[in-house]
Amino acid sequence: MLLEFVGGLLTDSLALLSDSGHMLSDTSALALSLAAIWFASRPASAKRTYGFHRFEILAALFNGVALFIIAGFIVWEAIQRMSAPPEVSGGPMMAIAAVGLLANLASAWALTRQGDVEHNVNMRSAYLHVLGDALGSVGAIAAGVLMMAFGWYIADPIISIVVSVLILRSAWLVISQTVHVLMEGTPAGIDHGEVRSALLTLSGVRDVHDLHIWTITSGLDSFSCHILVEEGVQCQDVLQRAITLIEGRFGISHATIQVESGAIRHGEITV
Incomplete structure (x- = not known):
């Protein structure tokens, strides 16, 4: 980060400066x-019965928003430079960017x-933060080649915009995924209707309602x-078969299932 910042000032390269700024955010993000x-490793308590697992989701959301903001600043600065791109020292720029690329690839590998x-x-x-940095370094190298070979100094802001668009796409994916988790959305890869249909195939089950599937944190669904059973059916037997089905077929071990008979009445459920 420091190398690219100093190098960006000396060579007047926006690609290096933007990548350095991106690395600064990544240091904080990591x-x-x-x-x-x-x-997340801290145990649950009476006040926080799910522990601190959601902190991972909040951190991911913050990282995604940070990526979005940084990419926006890079695009804005690049647009300002499009009309009169400054002369950039391509050789030193490429050398510095190559060092940054190696560092980012090592981080991504780890x-x-x-x-x-x-x-x-x-x-x-x-990982996307580090990958975005690697793309920035690749872009800086490509811009250096174009400037040294053809004198196309406009390549510096153009490459910066291209890399920023790739970063924005990654940031949007992270943000949408974390917001989905925070909104208690059904986990990816699990079909709500399929789960309900599977429970209805169990012998003795008349109806399934108030069915909710959500994610606490990555890997913890x-x-x-509520399962309505026929009269005379062994409720505990139905419960065990339902638990086994949910865990074996859908991979959810944290299941709360209420077994009801026709005599059970409860208030209207709003969600």
Whole structure:
């Protein structure tokens, strides 16, 4: 980050300066992700019955928003430079960007080796930050080649915009995924209607209602529902078969199931 910042000032390269600014945000983002993992490991309490697992989701949301803001600033600065692009020292710019690329690739490799960047939204947001930095370094190298070979100094702001658009796409994916979790949305890969239909196939089950599936944090899904059974059916037997079905077929081990007979009456459920 420091190398690209100083190099950007010396070479007057927006691509290096933008990548340096992006790395500054990533340093904070990675620290926040690490803090989130530490908080999530703390045990639940009477006040926070789910513990601090949601802190990982909040950290991922913050990281996604930070990516969005930084990319917006880069695009704005690049547009200002489009009309009169300054002369940039392509050779030193490429050398500095190459060092940044190697550092980012090493960081990305470490994250993929040590963490679940595919399913853990917090780890994924950290990984996307590092990947965005790597793309910035690649863009800076490409801009340096074009400027040295053809004198196209406009390549510097253009490459910055292209990289920013890629960063914006990654940021939007993180933001939409975290907001979906915070809104108690059904986890990706699980079909609400399929779960209900599967429970209805159990012998003795008449109806399934008040069915909710949501995510506490990445890799930890929760489930609750009411099951109406036929008269004379062993409720505990139905309950056990339902628990086994939910865990075995849909991978949800945190399930709360209320078994009811026709005599049970409760107030109108609003959600």
